[in-house]
Amino acid sequence: MILLSVSEPNATPTLISAPIPTPSDTQIQVRIAATALNFADLLLIQGRYQDTPDFPLVPGLEISGTVTAVGRKVTTHRIGDRIAAITGHGGLAEYAVLDARRAIPLPDAVDFHTSAAFQITYATAHLALVRRARLAAGEVVVILGAAGGAGLAAIEVAKAAGAKVIAVARGADRLKVATRAGADISIDSAATGFADLLHSHAPFDIVYDAVGGDAGTTAARRLRPEGRHLLIGFASGDHPTLKPNHLLVKNIDVIGFNISAYPGLNPTAMTDSLTTLLRWLEQDKIRPHIGHTFRLQDANQALDLLKSRKATGKIIVTP
Numbered sequence: 001m002i003l004l005s006v007s008e009p010n011a012t013p014t015l016i017s018a019p020i021p022t023p024s025d026t027q028i029q030v031r032i033a034a035t036a037l038n039f040a041d042l043l044l045i046q047g048r049y050q051d052t053p054d055f056p057l058v059p060g061l062e063i064s065g066t067v068t069a070v071g072r073k074v075t076t077h078r079i080g081d082r083i084a085a086i087t088g089h090g091g092l093a094e095y096a097v098l099d100a101r102r103a104i105p106l107p108d109a110v111d112f113h114t115s116a117a118f119q120i121t122y123a124t125a126h127l128a129l130v131r132r133a134r135l136a137a138g139e140v141v142v143i144l145g146a147a148g149g150a151g152l153a154a155i156e157v158a159k160a161a162g163a164k165v166i167a168v169a170r171g172a173d174r175l176k177v178a179t180r181a182g183a184d185i186s187i188d189s190a191a192t193g194f195a196d197l198l199h200s201h202a203p204f205d206i207v208y209d210a211v212g213g214d215a216g217t218t219a220a221r222r223l224r225p226e227g228r229h230l231l232i233g234f235a236s237g238d239h240p241t242l243k244p245n246h247l248l249v250k251n252i253d254v255i256g257f258n259i260s261a262y263p264g265l266n267p268t269a270m271t272d273s274l275t276t277l278l279r280w281l282e283q284d285k286i287r288p289h290i291g292h293t294f295r296l297q298d299a300n301q302a303l304d305l306l307k308s309r310k311a312t313g314k315i316i317v318t319p
Helices: 039-046 112-132 149-160 172-180 193-198 213-220 243-249 257-267 267-282 298-306
Strands: 001-006 014-017 027-036 061-070 081-084 095-099 101-105 139-143 162-170 187-188 204-209 223-231 255-256 290-295 314-318
Touching: 001 298, 014 039, 014 298, 027 081, 039 298, 061 095, 061 112, 081 112, 081 162, 095 149, 112 149, 112 204, 112 223, 112 243, 112 267, 112 290, 112 314, 139 213, 149 162, 149 172, 149 187, 149 204, 162 172, 187 193, 193 213, 204 213, 204 255, 257 267, 290 298, 298 314
Parallel strands: 139 162, 139 204, 162 187, 204 223, 223 255, 290 314
Antiparallel strands: 001 014, 027 061, 027 095, 027 314, 061 081, 081 101
């Protein structure tokens, strides 16, 4: 089979040929149909991700495909089953083996591209907003970095849960994407007077912060008492400045969230979330936005686009 290998931290990923892996007793073998890229793939390549495996490694955290072999102790899946899975790595290849417990069965109505694209971004949004931040219908949610794959997923999950959504993104084109995803209000983070524009819609119940830096600091200032600031990531390269005295006086929760921990931390919560999200997919409550599709032989171009931060929606790679 063909796979994209990274020999050492920061090495240029290279297409190589390798034997098709054989599943262990508790694993399944999957012929990959689609792999969705995430910012964490860039951290994997750099050796900076919190769950980076040993090098050489194959990027690609979430896949969909068809089961082609099962370990002798596997009873949950059969050859020919259509599945999706968060693998953690190994997705930029023609085949993968994974723990059978990580794979969820796909309804016939959900295609491979959509099922690859929805898992990490939508489970992140769903578990963070609903489980960790206790989102209730009618609350006001500010979503920073709203036009990327994670941000668009957060818009749809928040709307499905009955929230009012304020989307923050950079540039008119990205704001249009956020509005199409269901945002009630869209604000350009590059606009003159950004802080005043955002604060004119305050107070907020939840800040969904995948950006950090000045944008996170600005949004946090206008959280209402008992508001929640969700730390999802730091795409700006910097942390938000959250003053402890303000958090104390206003009884504000600062909540960290790391999706990669959940398969080990609470696999039932992860499975329950993905099951709910698959049901929402079938009900058309969520609509993963796929902005770009590449073939495996062009995977480095896909990774370059991811690194440029110019993609809108998810990037899919197919064998």
